[in-house]
Amino acid sequence: xxxxKTIEMNRLTVEExxxxxxxxxxxxxxxxxxxxxxxxxxxxxxxxRIERICLCGITATPPxxxxxxxxxxxxxxxxxxxxxxxxxxxxxxxxxxxxxxSIEQVKGSTMLQDLGExxxxxxxxxxxxxxxxxxxxxxxxxxxxxxxxxxEIPQFGTKHSLNVSVTAGIVIWEFARHLLLGDSPAE
Amino acid sequence: xxxxKTIEMNRLTVEExxxxxxxxxxxxxxxxxxxxxxxxxxxxxxxxRIERICLCGITATPPxxxxxxxxxxxxxxxxxxxxxxxxxxxxxxxxxxxxxxSIEQVKGSTMLQDLGExxxxxxxxxxxxxxxxxxxxxxxxxxxxxxxxxxEIPQFGTKHSLNVSVTAGIVIWEFARHLLLGDSPAE
Numbered sequence: 001x002x003x004x005k006t007i008e009m010n011r012l013t014v015e016e017x018x019x020x021x022x023x024x025x026x027x028x029x030x031x032x033x034x035x036x037x038x039x040x041x042x043x044x045x046x047x048x049r050i051e052r053i054c055l056c057g058i059t060a061t062p063p064x065x066x067x068x069x070x071x072x073x074x075x076x077x078x079x080x081x082x083x084x085x086x087x088x089x090x091x092x093x094x095x096x097x098x099x100x101x102s103i104e105q106v107k108g109s110t111m112l113q114d115l116g117e118x119x120x121x122x123x124x125x126x127x128x129x130x131x132x133x134x135x136x137x138x139x140x141x142x143x144x145x146x147x148x149x150x151x152e153i154p155q156f157g158t159k160h161s162l163n164v165s166v167t168a169g170i171v172i173w174e175f176a177r178h179l180l181l182g183d184s185p186a187e
Numbered sequence: 188x189x190x191x192k193t194i195e196m197n198r199l200t201v202e203e204x205x206x207x208x209x210x211x212x213x214x215x216x217x218x219x220x221x222x223x224x225x226x227x228x229x230x231x232x233x234x235x236r237i238e239r240i241c242l243c244g245i246t247a248t249p250p251x252x253x254x255x256x257x258x259x260x261x262x263x264x265x266x267x268x269x270x271x272x273x274x275x276x277x278x279x280x281x282x283x284x285x286x287x288x289s290i291e292q293v294k295g296s297t298m299l300q301d302l303g304e305x306x307x308x309x310x311x312x313x314x315x316x317x318x319x320x321x322x323x324x325x326x327x328x329x330x331x332x333x334x335x336x337x338x339e340i341p342q343f344g345t346k347h348s349l350n351v352s353v354t355a356g357i358v359i360w361e362f363a364r365h366l367l368l369g370d371s372p373a374e
Contacts, residue, residue, distance in 0.1 A: 001293040001337050003328060012345050020343075036223070044353055046344035070350065077345045106188040112360075113370045141190060150188050153360070154368065156207075157233035158199050158264045163257065166231055166356035169349065173299075173340070173357045180343065183300045 017077040022051045024127040025175045026093060028100075030086040030143055031057040031134040032164060039070025040165035041132070046074035048176040051127070053078055054093075056086040086131065090146045098129045102139040102147040103171055105160065109150035112174055119178050128175065132168050204264040209238045211314040212362045213280060215287075217273040217330055218244040218321040219351060226257025227352035228319070233261035235363040238314070240265055241280070243273040273318065277333045285316045289326040289334040290358055292347065296337035299361055306365050315362065319355050 012020060027050055032038055038060055045053055055061050061082050062068070062075040083089040090100055099122070101110075110118060131147065133139030144150060153162060153170060162170075177183045199207060214237055219225055225247055232240055242248050248269050249255070249262040270276040277287055286309070288297075297305060318334065320326030331337060340349060340357060349357075364370045 001289075001291075001295060001331050001334070003325065003331060004292045004294065011347050012343075014345055017345050023343075040350050040353060043346065043348075043350055046346055047340075047342040047349050049343040072346060072348065074344070074346065102188075104188075105191045107191065108188060113364055113368045138190065144188050144190060147188070153234075154363075155234040156199075156210075156236040156363075156367065157261070158201055158204050159230065159233055159259060159261065160198050161230075161259065162234050162356065163227050163230055163352065165350065166227060166352055169353035169357050170360045173360070176341075176343075177300055181300045181341065 014077050017049065020049060022049050023176055023180050025050045025172065026052045026054060026098060026129040027168065027172070028054040028086060028089050028129055028131040029056060029059045030131050030139050032059045032132065033135050034164070035060055035064060035066035036070050037164040039067040041168045042067065042071035042074035042078055044169045044172050045078040048172045050078060050172060053080040054083055054089040055080055056083045056089050086140065086143045087146060090131070090143060093129045098127050100129045100131065100147045101149050101151045102131045102144045103167060104133065104139045104144055104150045105152050106144060106150045109152035112151055112153045112171065115151065115174050116178050130171055132164055135164055201264050204236065207236060209236050210363055210367050212237045212359065213239045213241060213285060213316040214355065214359065215241040215273060215276050215316055215318040216243060216246045217318050217326050219246045219319065220322050221351070222247055222251060222253035223257050224351040226254040228355045229254065229258035229261035229265055231356045231359055232265040235359045237265060237359060240267040241270055241276040242267055243270045243276050273327065273330045274333060277318070277330060280316045285314050287316045287318065287334045288336050288338045289318045289331045290354060291320065291326045291331055291337045292339050293331060293337045296339035299338055299340045299358065302338065302361050303365050317358055319351055322351055
């Protein structure tokens with residue numbers, strides 16, 4: 001099994017990325033403190049070709065040397081906007097017709113393994129937004145209340161808390177698996 | 188949608204974790220440099236209740252203050268072993284009957300969205316190991332050569348490179364989705 005050379009990977013240029021059809025998914029960061037997490041979300045957003053990242057509140061914005069260190073250029077390809085408050089971002093997204101999920105452990109949340117069924121049952125062409133919260137506090141209750149629903153990653157350990165950039169990677173992958181790769185749940 | 192209190196999350200104690208049935212998955216870190224990545228893999232390993240982490244070569248081991256900062260105690264619940272070389276770890280795992288995947292972009296790799304079919308077609312009770320490589324070099328060719336197969340996360344952007352801890356989170360989630368949650372691919 002020979003490892004691929006970089007030239008064999010069909011990587012897009014930044015210009016090609018900007019023009020290419022996107023995963024219909026916007027990522028919203030609600031007061032994310034760590035520059036490492038912001039950078040990593042840009043890198044994952046590039047890998048799965050998401051539409052946009054909304055950086056809200058205390059979340060740092062590019063250009064920033066620390067973000068660049070983990071984004072590795074993802075901050076040049078992935079579109080982003082800054083909002084003073086996460087509530088403002090969510091209201092704008094819902095006004096534009098996006099279905100907005102907070103990623104949180106709440107009563108009645110949709111477990112991530114059931115996302116496929118929800119996506120299949122939704123009107124075709126629907127676009128989505130997913131909100132990831134602060135490292136300590138999670139998504140603010142006021143932002144949860146503005147959302148159309150909550151998505152939760154099931155957990156089985158002693159902590160029930162995943163790193164923000166890991167959580168974002170898993171959730172973006174699930175959307176990509178269903179919406180880009182057409183991997184449908186069993187009937 | 189009310190956010191759950193910590194007490195409502197049914198978190199295991201470390202003792203309960205040690206006794207609980209595990210996801211039949213061992214994670215192998217091949218010369219992973221960043222303590223942040225090592226800690227994050229412990230945290231994800233705790234969340235999805237994996238069997239063990241094999242720390243190889245230059246990969247740091249607990250106890251370590253920097254690992255603790257991102258593992259948040261995952262290094263106390265998840266079992267781990269150290270091996271001088273990754274080759275040694277892979278040979279031991281294969282000798283114990285594990286099916287070993289390197290996570291790499293190689294010619295003929297299994298794309299991650301096809302993992303479910305492979306798992307369904309495998310003998311029941313099979314246990315798995317997944318190898319994540321160095322931040323810059325990936326999994327060593329000599330380690331790829333010792334593996335039973337390669338798994339690849341499809342990517343659509345300008346970089347074709349995800350952070351090690353994000354990659355580990357996505358791959359562990361896929362095994363958990365199939366083997367813990369029984370989320371099967373469509374027939």
